[in-house]
Amino acid sequence: EAGVAQSPRYKIIEKRQSVAFWCNPISGHATLYWYQQILGQGPKLLIQFQNNGVVDDSQLPKDRFSAERLKGVDSTLKIQPAKLEDSAVYLCASSLDRTYPHTEAFFGQGTRLTVV
Amino acid sequence: DAKTTQPPSMDCAEGRAANLPCNHSTISGNEYVYWYRQIHSQGPQYIIHGLKNNETNEMASLIITEDRKSSTLILPHATLRDTAVYYCIVRVQLSFGAGTTVTVRA
Numbered sequence: 001e002a003g004v005a006q007s008p009r010y011k012i013i014e015k016r017q018s019v020a021f022w023c024n025p026i027s028g029h030a031t032l033y034w035y036q037q038i039l040g041q042g043p044k045l046l047i048q049f050q051n052n053g054v055v056d057d058s059q060l061p062k063d064r065f066s067a068e069r070l071k072g073v074d075s076t077l078k079i080q081p082a083k084l085e086d087s088a089v090y091l092c093a094s095s096l097d098r099t100y101p102h103t104e105a106f107f108g109q110g111t112r113l114t115v116v
Numbered sequence: 117d118a119k120t121t122q123p124p125s126m127d128c129a130e131g132r133a134a135n136l137p138c139n140h141s142t143i144s145g146n147e148y149v150y151w152y153r154q155i156h157s158q159g160p161q162y163i164i165h166g167l168k169n170n171e172t173n174e175m176a177s178l179i180i181t182e183d184r185k186s187s188t189l190i191l192p193h194a195t196l197r198d199t200a201v202y203y204c205i206v207r208v209q210l211s212f213g214a215g216t217t218v219t220v221r222a
Binding site for chain 2: 004035041042043044045091093104105106107108109110
């Protein structure tokens with residue numbers, strides 16, 4: 001089966017610019033996650049969707065980050081405006097359904113963002 | 117959320133078993149233990165998970181203590197390709213800690 005697709009793979013922007021990342025989860029997966037992984041650290045959950053509804057966005061910096069999952073399939077994560085500290089890898093993951101506690105999550109390759 | 121504690125790093129000889137410990141003393145009764153690994157420049161990869169019983173699959177074995185406060189991931193015959201950061205997490209919302217950097221040496 002096809003995996004989680006993310007684009008672009010790499011992005012370099014100047015601070016105060018805007019950027020958007022795209023994620024296409026595995027077909028049929030109801031749950032979608034966005035993570036931020038700063039160099040040398042583990043992935044930090046930013047937002048979790050169940051279909052097209054937000055389950056948890058407690059760690060999303062809402063003053064500059066936004067995410068949506070229209071139609072409950074693809075998702076986009078946007079940063080506006082970007083700061084130097086936003087430089088990180090942004091990972092998307094999906095799982096079958098969060099109500100099944102034994103369902104593992106599958107991760108995409110990530111988008112490496114560099115803010116200069 | 118239940119938190120996990122792992123050693124920051126460990127070395128392992130190629131062909132030998134690698135035993136990776138994880139403490140999760142605040143785990144609640146319905147929370148699963150999951151193990152993922154992340155090879156350089158890739159997204160995390162699922163390895164195995166369990167609730168109470170020991171589990172084994174083609175990649176690894178998971179040993180969970182009876183009180184569920186700790187677990188051990190066992191890679192039975194480590195290869196150079198097993199060099200990665202290994203994360204032990206408790207299934208609440210997949211929050212990752214720093215993990216254990218495992219280096220397999222020839």
